[in-house]
Amino acid sequence: MKFKLKVGGLLLAVAALGLASPLSQPVFEKISYNGYKVYRVSLANKDAVGDTPVIELQSRRSDSGTWTVDLAVAPSNIGAFEASGLHADRTVLSHDLGADFAAESRISVQSSGVSSKGALPGLEWFNAYHPYADHVQYWADLQAALPNNSELIVAGTSFQGRPIQGIHLWGKSGKDSKPAIFFNGNVHAREWITSIVVEYILYQIVTGYKSDPLVQKVLDNYDFYVLPVVNPDGLVYTQTTNRLWRKNRQTRSNTTAVGTDINRNWSVGWGGDGSSPVPSSETFSGYAPLDTPETAALAAYTRKLRDLHGIKLYVDWHSYAQVILLSYGYTCTGFPANIDEQIDLAAGISAAIAKPYNTTFDYGPGCLVLYQSSGNGRDYVTDVGKAQFGWGIELRDTQYGFVLPPEQILPSGIEIWEGLKYAWSQF
Numbered sequence: 001m002k003f004k005l006k007v008g009g010l011l012l013a014v015a016a017l018g019l020a021s022p023l024s025q026p027v028f029e030k031i032s033y034n035g036y037k038v039y040r041v042s043l044a045n046k047d048a049v050g051d052t053p054v055i056e057l058q059s060r061r062s063d064s065g066t067w068t069v070d071l072a073v074a075p076s077n078i079g080a081f082e083a084s085g086l087h088a089d090r091t092v093l094s095h096d097l098g099a100d101f102a103a104e105s106r107i108s109v110q111s112s113g114v115s116s117k118g119a120l121p122g123l124e125w126f127n128a129y130h131p132y133a134d135h136v137q138y139w140a141d142l143q144a145a146l147p148n149n150s151e152l153i154v155a156g157t158s159f160q161g162r163p164i165q166g167i168h169l170w171g172k173s174g175k176d177s178k179p180a181i182f183f184n185g186n187v188h189a190r191e192w193i194t195s196i197v198v199e200y201i202l203y204q205i206v207t208g209y210k211s212d213p214l215v216q217k218v219l220d221n222y223d224f225y226v227l228p229v230v231n232p233d234g235l236v237y238t239q240t241t242n243r244l245w246r247k248n249r250q251t252r253s254n255t256t257a258v259g260t261d262i263n264r265n266w267s268v269g270w271g272g273d274g275s276s277p278v279p280s281s282e283t284f285s286g287y288a289p290l291d292t293p294e295t296a297a298l299a300a301y302t303r304k305l306r307d308l309h310g311i312k313l314y315v316d317w318h319s320y321a322q323v324i325l326l327s328y329g330y331t332c333t334g335f336p337a338n339i340d341e342q343i344d345l346a347a348g349i350s351a352a353i354a355k356p357y358n359t360t361f362d363y364g365p366g367c368l369v370l371y372q373s374s375g376n377g378r379d380y381v382t383d384v385g386k387a388q389f390g391w392g393i394e395l396r397d398t399q400y401g402f403v404l405p406p407e408q409i410l411p412s413g414i415e416i417w418e419g420l421k422y423a424w425s426q427f
């Protein structure tokens with residue numbers, strides 16, 4: 001198997017790599033991040049972050065085989081962190097993470113200024129982040145704006161009892177008559193940009209179906225099943241308590257640790273490298289495959305769509321890295337049979353994404369272009385769901401991280417829609 005993938009702007013020819021690195025990181029249940037600094041460090045081994053307590057925010061393999069890792073450090077640990085020889089090669093991404101969060105929420109969650117109450121808001125919806133309840137109302141408003149070609153759907157129920165809901169849209173042949181395009185957003189709670197970009201995609205479909213030939217073509221040929229927030233408990237928790245929360249809010253026997261990584265709990269590759277059996281880990285895989293209600297519901301929905309008319313494209317939307325992740329994540333040495341076709345489509349999408357703002361999106365099998373992750377959704381939807389394209393896409397950015405300024409919501413949506421229009425033109 002040989003193909004080309006794009007990493008750091010370079011096109012690389014890849015035969016096979018055999019790399020493994022278990023992901024484990026400390027968990028901090030702090031509500032305040034005042035005075036926390038965020039560093040980007042270059043490390044030989046992504047897990048060798050040193051003895052100083054840190055919160056790992058993101059990591060990725062670099063072209064040279066080293067790792068670029070973003071770490072948040074508490075004020076009391078900054079001195080020791082900076083003194084460590086391990087962190088000599090560092091840049092500061094944020095001087096006060098708590099101040100960043102405060103600025104973000106002043107203009108978003110607590111007073112977004114945009115509340116959809118039965119009428120579909122215009123593009124002003126994308127000027128701010130929104131409370132979870134407003135998202136739910138927004139989906140209802142989207143559905144009501146295209147009433148004959150859509151319905152609200154519920155894929156299951158979260159651990160705390162919230163419906164995992166979204167929208168199903170279809171074209172002129174009627175509902176459930178075409179292969180599926182299946183989107184999941186906000187599986188990781190702190191990745192706020194993902195749900196609102198998915199909403200931007202929905203907005204373009206709902207408003208474009210009346211007049212845009214490309215939207216008409218894709219919606220007439222595919223049924224869209226879109227779940228903008230598949231981890232509602234986690235998203236609510238990031239808005240009430242801990243902005244950096246990642247997992248679901250599941251409690252379990254034999255541990256006081258809360259939360260399982262929904263994106264390590266799928267059954268394909270479950271429990272392998274790039275996931276953790278430790279309940280306090282940010283990448284805790286659960287005690288058994290599909291033992292979170294959220295993952296179980298999404299897996300059942302995947303199988304339903306597979307059996308209905310098959311799955312053309314699945315995208316699990318994440319942030320932050322700016323990478324199109326193809327399968328597989330659980331292995332660096334095995335690839336889907338149609339990997340060359342997948343690379344070609346990803347290359348076209350990446351080029352289209354770059355058109356509006358020159359934003360760079362790399363692409364390739366997730367294990368090679370980002371890091372190994374076992375038990376993730378795209379691998380399951382590829383192998384069990386038999387999707388032609390079973391992907392994850394890591395959205396903006398590479399500087400602000402999870403606290404992407406609201407001014408970047410609309411550009412992020414615009415460039416992703418450009419990328420998807422390329423996909424629609426090929427489908």
Ligand SMILES: [Zn+2]
Nearest residue numbers: 188191318319
């Ligand atoms: Zn994620």
